[in-house]
Amino acid sequence: MNAATNSLIRDINLAPQGRLKINWAWQHMPVLNRLREKLMAEKPLQGQKVAICLHLEAKTACLAELIRDAGAEVAVCGSNPLSTQDDVSAALVAEGVTVFAKYNPTPDEFKFYQIHTLETLPDLIIDDGGDLVSILHAERPDLMRQVKGGCEETTTGILRLRAMEKQGELQFPMVGVNEAFSKFLFDNRYGTGQSVWDGINRTTNLVVAGKTVVVVGYGWCGRGVAMRAKGLGANVVVTEIDAISAAEAHMDGFAVMPIREAAKRGDFFITVTGNKNVISTEHYHLMKDGAILANAGHFDIEIDKPALESISTSVQVVRENITEYILEDGRRIHLIAEGRLANLAAGDGHPTEIMDMTFGLQALCLLYMDENYQKIGNRVLDVPYQIDEQVARYYLEANGIAIDELNKEQEEYQASWKL
Template sequence: MNAIEKSVIHDISLAPSGRQKINWAKDHMPVLGRIRERVLVEKPLAGKRVAISLHLEAKTACMAELIRDAGAEVVITGSNPLSTQDDICAALVSEGVTVFARYNPTPEEYKSHFIMTLETKPDLIIDDGADLVTILHSERPDLLEQVKGGCEETTTGIKRLLSLEKSGQLKFPMIAVNDAFSKSLFDNRYGTGQSVWDGINRTTNLVVAGKTVVVIGYGWCGKGVAMRAKGLGARVIVVEIDAIKATEAHMEGFTVLPMKEAAKQGDFFVTVTGNSKVITKDHYEVMKDGAILANAGHFDIEIDKVSLEELSIQSEVVRKDITQYHLLDGRKINLLAEGRLVNLAAGDGHPAEIMDMTFALQVLSLLYLHQSNEKIGAHVIDVPYEIDEQVSRHFLESLGIQIDELTPEQTEYLGSWEI
């Protein structure tokens, strides 16, 4: 069967619209372009099948097609039910990529798409949130034998993988792409910072300047969200459990408060923790009328939706991607994108130039893993520094930016203990 016959998507006739989006993104992803020039000749993944679980939008499609150009058969599914773009799925299928995904599937359909992806028996995987890995190890161990390893995109996924490794149950190597410098410093900070506010602004169409924004979690993603909120003219409050990160937020000029106090002051709330129930009943009870809640963590568990529903006498969709909850005392609380990733469920995700670096890391890490999986063993490892540095170097070159190099004398000095 060809890709069209094997795939499960919404509508193949949407392919031309998806191709326009992919071509636009590809024109702004020069690092992937450099890698494509090499793999088109070498075909390093010839004869291999690669399964991908990521947000299915234009930038992801560029990476999927690059892996196909490297010789692999590519199978892809979405890592979030509201971030999948049906026209992108159609465009990929029309170019020979097998796709199991559609926008807003039922929970049962969403789970089945993961299973169908894994039942193609991939040799390598690219995961987002460790969903594929978790299903392989818990529900479908019969499919483990073929998999030689994979790469993980997110902080949440790496936490799950490290837990799996610590328990001694991880069966193949995984590369922690999220933790690479060229990912965490740029994608998590600048990408998340811009795309979260893009999602919030286009969804609410409200001014941010003069408002109070509460950022819950001050990791690299939280830093980006807080930085961009400040740039939009907001007063920013940071909520943290880590004293070092809280100190950094204070030094950056942000107010640091416990969540119970911040809940009384916020106009916008953005969760960026990777943890569950960081906004709960206690916080809803003291929030302002009209408060707006958004999540920028991987799963829709950071905002306690069950408690919000229990406190409400009515809920209604008042605008695309905004559900308004009416509380007994007359206050209204607005939840964006059902508490899912607001930058992708209610926006187009990170800018193309940012994802260019991240997906270049994914591709180069996948090629490294393909060559070295037996040597690595069943462990979670960092992206080799040479790959990390190569991606940033390619990015600078694409902008025409040059940097200095050490002279032989300087190299010798830095390698010696003598003055």
């Protein structure tokens, strides 16, 4: 496949500045660098085709180059219309990776790019939110014939995959990368926590200290967002539907209440639930003038945008990535990045060192799938613990951290039921 001929990108002339971004990321990804050295020598994916649907920015480019260096032909598309960086896309094409992506495409273009990626007839896929898997099963089963399996990046995607598995509709195995300890403990918590506030702060240029931040959902991403908000000096309120998560948020020192009550108090609202319309009309009517809404879930459905527009007398962009809605009583509600992922649509996404661990998992799980897909069956597989631990060990070694090991006596004691 000729990447330059087949790709659909904004402008190949942007490649030099994209290359600078990718090189910077490589300098801060010790896990991927270690894997790259090994995979370049062994070429375990020689002759394979791999389709990747992820947020197309510099860190994702490093993963794509790693898989290319392992011998595969790689085709990449974006998993969010506002997170694709055109210069990074150009740099990948210049290095032989096929790319179908542009920043802010129309909905039809966005879907077309994903389908075009699947038309390369991949053997393996890396998905984000289940988009590629959904297209293959619901719209283009004719493109599924070579697919051995793949890996899923997000909570949202794994929920969709498990629903397909439960209904007996999943036609190939997928590894739920998001459920690895080396993913959700770091990427979801520290990555989301820092990057969401990076996006909000650079976009609004407003102080957080002393204000009330409402975090809607207290999973691992919500934990991270709440933790960082507290660090910035905010008064943090958590809303939840799960009693255990709500109890945990309470013991972590946060106020917990129904969202209808929190709507009256919040200055900032960040949704991290994976569900739809968790903020809607009844909440808009209760919010303060100037309330700021942001989403950190995969899809732009958590904040009910049609409902907000329907009760507004004016809608205008008042600052890059901020849309202002003026309600009939004159109150203003501000939405960041059209309700899409605030950390990517209004920022650069998770810190590089965090994504180094996540993409280390993706690469190792893809190799595992290639070797074991026939044994797995059509189901969602948890990341094997040895892969999870291996990535954590790579990370520790890269940071000069040593840990203890059990001696023989201790191993025997733990293996025995006798005291």
